Amino acid sequence: MNNSTSTRLWNWRYLILRRVVQxxxxxxxxxxxxxxxxxxxxxxxSGNLSASEVLGEVTLADPFATLQIxxxxxxxxxxxxxxxxxxxxxxLVLGGRVWCSWVCPVNPVTDFAGFLHRKTWRKNLFxxxxxxxxxxxxxxxxLSVLIGLPAFEWVSPIGAMHREIIFGLxxxxxxxxxxxxxxxxxxxxxxxxxxxxxPLGAFYSLVGRHTAQxxxxxxxxxxxxxxxxxAICPEPQVLNLKRLVQDGQVLSGECTNCARxxxxxxxxxxxxxxxxxxxxxxxxPVHPKLIMKEDNP
Amino acid sequence: MHPSEPSAFIxxxxxxxxxxxxxxxxxxxxxxxxxxxxxxxxxxxxxxxxRAEPLALRPPGALPDADxxxxxxxxxxxxxxxxxxxxxxxxxxxxxxLGTPYFEPRQIPxxxxxxxxxxxxxxxxALSPALEDVMDSRMGLAIIDTEHCLSWQGLRCEICYxxxxxxxxxxxxxxxxxELSKHAMLLPMVLSEGCTGCGICENACxxxxxxxxxxxxxxxxGKIGDHFRMGWKQADGAxxxxxxGDTWQGQLDSAPxxxxxxxxxxxxxxxx
Numbered sequence: 281m282n283n284s285t286s287t288r289l290w291n292w293r294y295l296i297l298r299r300v301v302q303x304x305x306x307x308x309x310x311x312x313x314x315x316x317x318x319x320x321x322x323x324x325x326s327g328n329l330s331a332s333e334v335l336g337e338v339t340l341a342d343p344f345a346t347l348q349i350x351x352x353x354x355x356x357x358x359x360x361x362x363x364x365x366x367x368x369x370x371x372l373v374l375g376g377r378v379w380c381s382w383v384c385p386v387n388p389v390t391d392f393a394g395f396l397h398r399k400t401w402r403k404n405l406f407x408x409x410x411x412x413x414x415x416x417x418x419x420x421x422x423l424s425v426l427i428g429l430p431a432f433e434w435v436s437p438i439g440a441m442h443r444e445i446i447f448g449l450x451x452x453x454x455x456x457x458x459x460x461x462x463x464x465x466x467x468x469x470x471x472x473x474x475x476x477x478x479p480l481g482a483f484y485s486l487v488g489r490h491t492a493q494x495x496x497x498x499x500x501x502x503x504x505x506x507x508x509x510x511a512i513c514p515e516p517q518v519l520n521l522k523r524l525v526q527d528g529q530v531l532s533g534e535c536t537n538c539a540r541x542x543x544x545x546x547x548x549x550x551x552x553x554x555x556x557x558x559x560x561x562x563x564x565p566v567h568p569k570l571i572m573k574e575d576n577p
Numbered sequence: 578m579h580p581s582e583p584s585a586f587i588x589x590x591x592x593x594x595x596x597x598x599x600x601x602x603x604x605x606x607x608x609x610x611x612x613x614x615x616x617x618x619x620x621x622x623x624x625x626x627x628r629a630e631p632l633a634l635r636p637p638g639a640l641p642d643a644d645x646x647x648x649x650x651x652x653x654x655x656x657x658x659x660x661x662x663x664x665x666x667x668x669x670x671x672x673x674x675l676g677t678p679y680f681e682p683r684q685i686p687x688x689x690x691x692x693x694x695x696x697x698x699x700x701x702x703a704l705s706p707a708l709e710d711v712m713d714s715r716m717g718l719a720i721i722d723t724e725h726c727l728s729w730q731g732l733r734c735e736i737c738y739x740x741x742x743x744x745x746x747x748x749x750x751x752x753x754x755x756e757l758s759k760h761a762m763l764l765p766m767v768l769s770e771g772c773t774g775c776g777i778c779e780n781a782c783x784x785x786x787x788x789x790x791x792x793x794x795x796x797x798x799g800k801i802g803d804h805f806r807m808g809w810k811q812a813d814g815a816x817x818x819x820x821x822g823d824t825w826q827g828q829l830d831s832a833p834x835x836x837x838x839x840x841x842x843x844x845x846x847x848x849x
Contacts, residue, residue, distance in 0.1 A: 313657055323657075331652035331700050339700050345650050349701065352647040360650065360700040415608070419616050427620045429646055434623040434675065439651060443666055443676050447653055452668035453675055 294539035301382050305329075309446045328442045329383070330433070331360060339363035344483045345439075348430035351421055368487065374494055374537070376487030380474060381514075381538035385445065386438050389458055390474045393465035394514055405468045410475060410517060410534070413482035420479045432479050437461060471514045489533030496530040496541065497553035509541035509550060529553065626674045631796055633673035634680050634774065636664055637687060637714035638696040638704040648703035651676035658698035661688050682776020682791050687716060689742055689775050712743060717774030718794035719748070719767045726788040728765055731755070737778035737789045738765050746771035748778065765789070769798060 289296070308325040309332070311317035317324045322336040331341040341363035349356060371379055381387055423431035433439055437457030444454035461473045474481055503521075510516040518532040519541065542550045627646050636655050639645050655678050656664040663685045667673035672681075678695075680687060689711045696704040708714055719737075727734035728750075741748045746768065753762040767789075776791040 326657045326698075327652040327654040330650045331654065333654060333698075333700075341650065341652075341700060349648060349650065354644065354647050355702075356648070357700060357702040357706065360702075363700065415612060419612055419619070423616055423620050423623075427624060428643060429623055429627060430650075431619060431623055433651060434626060435619065439676065443651065443653065444668070447656065447666050449666060449668035456669075 291543040294542065298382050298538065299388065302385060302388060305383055306385055306442070306445055309442075313446060314448075328439075328446050329385075330439055330442070331363060338366070340367050343368040343487075344480050345430060345433050347483075348420065348424040348433055351424040352428045352430060353425075371484065372488045372491045374488065375492030375535065376484030376489070376533060377481065377536035378494075379484050380478075380481050381536035384438060384480075385441055386458065386461065387474065389462050390465050390471065391514070393462045394471055396466045397470045398511070401467055404470055408469055408472070408476050410515075412476055413478055413485075416477055417479040417482035436480070438478075438480060475515055485533040487533070492533070493555045494537060494552060495555045496535065496537070496539070497551050498524040498528055498530070499549045499551075500525050500528070502547040503549040504547055506546065508544050508546060512540045512544050514538065514540070529555065629667075629672065629674050630677075631793060633667070633677070634682065634717050634776070634791060634793065636678055636680070636695045636704055637689070637693055637711055637716060637773070638699075638706075638708035639716070640703060640705055645703050646674065646677070648701045649677050650701050650703075652700065653678070654698040654700065655695035655704060658694040660690065660694065661685055663687050664695060680776070682779040683787055684780075686776035686780040687773075688777070689714075689773060712773060714773050714775075715794065717776070717791040718769055718772050718798055719774065719776075719778050719789050719791050720797050721765060721767060722788045722790070725784055725786070726765070727784065728763055729788075731759075731762055733760070733763065734783065735763055735765060736781050736783055740777050740781040742775065742777060743771050743773065747773065769794065 305325075308317070309328055312324045312326050319335060323333070324335065326333050326336075329342060330345050331339065333339050339359045339362060341360045343364040346356065346360060346364035420432040437454060437460075440452060440454035441458055442454075443449060444452050464472045465474075469476060503524075505521065510519050513519050515532075515534045515536060518530050518535040523532075524530065537552075539552065542552065627642075630642055630646070635645060636659075640648065651666065653666050656666055663680045664678045665671075665680065667675055667677055667679055669675060671679070673679035691711055693708065693711050693714075696706065696708055721729070721737075723729040735750055738744060738748045738750050748765050748767055751764045751766055753764055755762055774791045774794070778789045779787045779791050782789050
């Protein structure tokens with residue numbers, strides 16, 4: 281392996297890791313169902329991302345789906361409540377949107393649409409505010425109460441997609457919706473689904489917003505304000521430099537910890553770190569170049 | 578840099594700042610309109626999809642439709658747990674709401690596992706943990722198309738009767754006389770109190786299209802109504818005209834003499 285290849289691999293390490301995790305999770309479900317994968321004679325991972333069972337013992341459940349079911353006024357078995365609490369606990373510590381960029385199977389598709397948008401199209405047909413997703417989230421919860429059915433679970437392209445991958449259900453809503461989301465993200469609104477509309481993303485944005493321990497740290501002294509990180513970030517508002525300087529890290533719950541920004545930064549000003557680490561704020565003056573930039577790239 | 582200084586930082590252009598009261602009110606009304614129409618369209622889609630269900634046969638222990646639809650998290654663990662691959666998660670245009678489990682007995686029926694693995698796998702309780710004996714499950718009800726049933730046409734078949742795991746409880750065979758020198762007709766009849774809706778009969782039916790089919794019982798089952806009385810079926814033998822507690826037995830023991838029975842005895846009065 282020559283030097284440039286290994287450098288490139290090193291630069292893409294998080295991207296490669298994310299794809300491995302995303303595909304690996306789906307493969308575990310698929311292998312357990314279709315090829316009978318097991319460990320110590322126990323089924324490895326049965327079910328899907330809505331609810332699953334690890335080694336026939338530990339139940340995991342989607343906390344947002346569970347919340348919607350609870351809002352329909354139904355009492356759930358303790359098994360699924362425990363599973364949802366477990367998942368919620370993990371993402372409270374990691375940061376909710378780690379789910380979005382490391383687990384959700386829609387993410388590779390919208391990432392690819394975002395890549396095409398950057399390379400080819402570069403314009404939005406119209407603008408929608410990023411906080412619209414919180415309105416969709418509120419609507420999903422309200423409708424669950426009103427119609428007595430878990431409103432988002434019944435239309436979720438994410439749920440439909442896992443089911444179709446794992447259970448091999450053919451050309452259903454999942455694939456159809458996926459083509460729609462891909463075209464929407466590529467040609468209509470950049471990061472339109474994940475960044476503006478998805479109520480599951482909105483839910484996870486709120487999870488761990490104040491408790492997430494793994495954060496992207498910002499080193500103000502080396503930053504030249506080139507904007508490379510913002511250009512590649514699927515949620516560029518989280519890299520608002522003013523807030524980065526203030527906090528020394530990305531604190532926004534909308535950050536998906538996808539780590540696209542870390543290897544792209546030519547100055548290595550961004551890196552994963554712990555929330556508890558105090559940034560040495562105030563000691564270093566703001567680099568003059570930071571104050572030159574006027575507009576969103 | 579002091580926070581009050583004018584910002585020259587790169588900022589995201591996504592946030593709309595409402596500068597005037599009029600603008601704020603306009604935006605609020607627009608937002609409410611979008612939310613209302615979007616919400617109505619959304620609920621319409623979900624409710625329409627939930628309506629797809631009258632034809633779906635659910636796994637054993639499934640709660641009544643409204644509760645099942647609310648509780649089912651669409652994880653497919655019942656599908657994985659079923660040892661006979663009976664269950665499928667519904668895809669688009671299937672006869673069940675998207676992503677929920679159902680089965681088609683003509684393909685694979687429910688073989689009524691006594692440990693009910695699908696129910697055990699269900700994490701939410703959409704397949705009720707209260708179901709202990711699988712023979713108490715009511716997934717549907719078998720119904721016979723007597724015009725196309727071989728037995729009802731006079732051939733000897735009774736396959737549905739013989740494969741039924743609840744023979745004589747869910748299906749019985751009634752004999753009916755025919756002409757001399759021809760064998761009797763043996764007619765299968767479904768008993769709704771005993772039928773679990775497993776569909777083993779439908780699966781085994783030898784006709785090209787099954788003449789016995791399982792459907793959700795609410796689609797095919799009638800209800801007599803409480804005001805009708807069938808005295809011969811009532812435990813106390815009460816019939817209209819006899820007071821509560823009066824039995825035929827009692828009536829017979831103290832049968833009144835001819836001409837003194839209550840009511841008009843027109844059968845026994847030759848001159849009437």
